[in-house]
């Protein structure tokens with residue numbers, strides 16, 4: 341057993357859309373008494389602000405010029421995560437098809453990434469028990485010294501089926517095409533693309549239930565905690 345207070349544990353969970361990052365990260369954080377940060381929600385929030393303020397999404401220079409303007413706040417309680425922009429609750433508006441279609445272009449702009457990465461590092465450094473941070477570049481760029489890095493994968497078919505199950509009325513084929521397009525944009529951008537860190541544990545969730553993925557990650561975190 342360790343002496344004194346336990347060291348905070350930092351967990352990075354990355355992977356493409358629909359692999360189970362959000363559901364797994366939230367549940368793991370809740371079970372282990374850790375904070376939870378959905379970094380995709382932050383990129384969606386800044387994209388929502390750009391759209392709402394009429395910024396041309398095709399113009400990286402215009403995006404860069406205003407990247408510092410919106411104040412983005414993330415609440416990290418896994419039981420009730422929150423996201424606000426300049427004091428407005430944007431949890432609903434950031435999930436629209438319009439924001440989803442535009443988020444990859446906005447999040448590819450280096451000034452946007454620098455801004456959001458700083459917010460993420462500040463939040464991670466301020467937790468007492470530790471935090472589960474999920475996204476695309478957490479293990480590679482945001483928190484390269486994380487105690488545990490997980491990279492979730494799943495077949496495009498499984499991911500599309502999961503996503504279209506959420507978006508009522510969306511057909512699996514067009515959801516699959518949109519996912520593949522977003523993966524390609526996120527993986528090919530110059531600044532911190534979607535990538536597996538060399539020291540990440542890869543978990544293919546295609547044939548696993550959500551409960552099995554959660555259990556697998558909880559076990560890995562507990563092992564890391566015990567070794568600290």
Ligand SMILES: Nc1ncnc2c1ncn2[C@@H]1O[C@H](COP(=O)(O)OP(=O)(O)O)[C@@H](O)[C@H]1O
Nearest residue numbers: 357358359360361362363364502545548549550
């Ligand atoms: N292993 C799994 N098996 C079946 N459904 C899953 C699994 N993991 C997640 N889901 C479901 O798939 C959807 C997308 O999961 P989510 O956690 O939002 O993925 P991501 O954050 O990677 O985009 C959710 O409805 C979730 O409940």
Ligand SMILES: Nc1ccn([C@@H]2O[C@H](COP(=O)(O)OP(=O)(O)O)[C@@H](O)[C@H]2O)c(=O)n1
Nearest residue numbers: 357358379380381383443444447475476477
């Ligand atoms: N760490 C991160 C997280 C998200 N993102 C961007 O934000 C988008 C939305 O992320 P998300 O996690 O909400 O996406 P879903 O997988 O939930 O659909 C991604 O497609 C990326 O363009 C990023 O660039 N870096």
